[in-house]
Amino acid sequence: MLRQALDALYRMAAALAAASLLGIFLIMITQVVLRELSIQFPGADDISAYLCVATTFFALAHTFRRGELIRVGLLINTLAPGPRRVAELLALSLAAIGCAYALYWTIDDVLFSYEIEDRAQGALPVLLWVPKLSMPIGIALLLIAVADELFTVLRGGKPNYAIEAEARMAQGDYSS
Template identity: 25%
Template structure:
């Protein structure tokens, strides 16, 4: 089960990377169409927004697995042993609880948008659920990765909060 979830996290992050690449391509197309041919498009802005949302939410689980989320380590670096493990488990638990709450409310909003046939107010008028579903799927993936990381941390003997580099 752990390998299965980690594989899904990796594939969703890979898909997110391709989505961001696609955003670059369609924005380059828009710039060319607008400034070279004086023919702006109506779809690039909204499609790039959809792709950006999906890319961000699809990558969250992989980012958690890689421990690349923003952390304030000034206190955590001083912890070791059991206290470090408890701090890491608490952090993962908070992310998991937040994920459950977000999944619930985002699901309610997404279902509501489907039932009411809500659309965006732009010229393209995409269905609202296209945007909202990205939140549900992204946080489901994040919750699954939280479960895996909780088990991994429980099995680890040594937890380190040292950073590779400081900004």
């Protein structure tokens, strides 16, 4: 049941990333149409930038689980199963520490923006803590995904990102 809940969480985050990307597309199309009508779309660039950040951070956990984040496997892939497990544990532990560190500072940044009521300087005076929320949320989801894989490897299992990458290679898909 926990596995299903976590997978649903990762899919939900990917759906938010896709919705953000769609938002960027719609804003750009709207800008093109309005430009032809000699009408300005104030704040379009700002909104697109906020959505770009949201797209990136919301996609992290799902992309990681699917084995599509950049991962240097040259060394790990050549190791025997025992040393490979140790290397995976070390890499996942370091990734979890890095995610926790980034999570701490992005939360700190959001809270600081909230406290000082920081507003965007562009055409739309948006309270910046609102679009900044996508960063700690996305990093928190990535931290959960990394911890999920770490526990899988600790229990003696193979990480999902490795299974997914191997399945793509077995099908002849070397795109990632």
